[in-house]
Amino acid sequence: MSSLDIDEKGKKAWEDTSDFANYFCVYGTIYHQKQMLSDDIRMQGYYDSIFKNKAQFQGKVVLDVGTGSGILAIWAAQAGASKVYAVEATDIAVHARKLVKANGVENQVVVIQSKMEDVNLPEKVDIIISEWMGYFLLRESMLDSVLIARDKWLKPGGALYPSHAKMYLAPIQLESDLRQKFQDYSNAMDGWRHFTNSTKSKFGVDMHCLGKLYQQEQSEYYMQTANWVELHPDNVIGEAAIIKDIDIAKCTFEEIKGVDSPFRMEVHKNAGLCGFSGWFDVDFKGSPENPATNNVTLSTSPYIGYTHWGQQSFLLFPPPSTQVSDGDVIEGKVLMVRRKDNQRLMNVQITHTILSPESKPGSTTKTQTNSYQIE
Numbered sequence: 001m002s003s004l005d006i007d008e009k010g011k012k013a014w015e016d017t018s019d020f021a022n023y024f025c026v027y028g029t030i031y032h033q034k035q036m037l038s039d040d041i042r043m044q045g046y047y048d049s050i051f052k053n054k055a056q057f058q059g060k061v062v063l064d065v066g067t068g069s070g071i072l073a074i075w076a077a078q079a080g081a082s083k084v085y086a087v088e089a090t091d092i093a094v095h096a097r098k099l100v101k102a103n104g105v106e107n108q109v110v111v112i113q114s115k116m117e118d119v120n121l122p123e124k125v126d127i128i129i130s131e132w133m134g135y136f137l138l139r140e141s142m143l144d145s146v147l148i149a150r151d152k153w154l155k156p157g158g159a160l161y162p163s164h165a166k167m168y169l170a171p172i173q174l175e176s177d178l179r180q181k182f183q184d185y186s187n188a189m190d191g192w193r194h195f196t197n198s199t200k201s202k203f204g205v206d207m208h209c210l211g212k213l214y215q216q217e218q219s220e221y222y223m224q225t226a227n228w229v230e231l232h233p234d235n236v237i238g239e240a241a242i243i244k245d246i247d248i249a250k251c252t253f254e255e256i257k258g259v260d261s262p263f264r265m266e267v268h269k270n271a272g273l274c275g276f277s278g279w280f281d282v283d284f285k286g287s288p289e290n291p292a293t294n295n296v297t298l299s300t301s302p303y304i305g306y307t308h309w310g311q312q313s314f315l316l317f318p319p320p321s322t323q324v325s326d327g328d329v330i331e332g333k334v335l336m337v338r339r340k341d342n343q344r345l346m347n348v349q350i351t352h353t354i355l356s357p358e359s360k361p362g363s364t365t366k367t368q369t370n371s372y373q374i375e
Helices: 008-015 018-027 030-037 040-051 071-078 092-102 143-153 175-203 208-223
Strands: 061-065 083-088 109-113 125-130 154-161 164-172 227-229 241-247 259-266 271-273 275-286 291-299 311-315 322-324 329-339 342-355 367-374
Touching: 030 092, 040 071, 040 154, 040 275, 040 291, 061 071, 061 143, 071 083, 071 092, 071 109, 071 125, 083 092, 092 109, 125 143, 143 154, 164 259, 175 208, 175 227, 175 311, 241 259, 311 367
Parallel strands: 061 083, 061 125, 083 109, 125 154
Antiparallel strands: 154 275, 164 241, 164 275, 227 311, 259 329, 271 322, 275 291, 275 311, 329 342, 342 367
């Protein structure tokens, strides 16, 4: 399947939702752009990928997919690109034009307000640059637009910035978060019982028949929804496993729909296993025909520091955590797919088994499967 073979039914279902409109409204605000522009690690990664590789941009035609404020397009022009097409679907494009003019690159940068899928450029491009990454890399599904641009507008041998991406999953201890979420869930159910009893006694209507549905809603919200976290390195209790490795120049649309990967992690300390956490790296290597002079990596690892992407935590319920020891091995599988009702969001399922080197032959091990949503 080529990258242009998009699930049109799923895409149309998403575009018909209010969430689709809200998504573009959010990115159309200066406030949201400021949040991303204030992320120093994000900014430095893209700045270095361009200005440490000025020779690769000199005299080249560049396409910026989802330009937002226009800063990547401006940098590409400042690095010597002869022409930059900056495509942006939201009304932030109006402000991007102001920034382009204010920075004196209006003769090089053309801001086009449109979805990438609808753009008709006057020429093919040498480089595609884009900041398309969502939480845990694939949330938001913006990589789709980059692949469409790649297949339609990138010259043979052209480069993508970033060019590669990796997703990681690691075991974590996060006891306070685990207990707090479970307490919040318990409080919600206590509140429901008080509500139904009060409604019946005061107003004569019995609401108890909705109890299971309410419990399911609250369970999904508190215990089956991944959370944005800013991990301290001490929260990571074992090695991180690579669960997805993407070559953006070659990958297909089908390959970026999700993750289906086994994993194996060795535990490095005696701790309580509270769940797993995921993050990603992207690399700016250029292309074999136009390789980067200086390879740059932008990481969202907890070992690097704060980024607005943070990490995603997938906590195991109910508490308490499971005790693991230095040298234990955690094996399992992670499945991640787009939600059918919303192409921007993801469903995740993690199955894991803890293997101890001290286990006697023939002893049983417990396998646990948990499901989550990345909202």
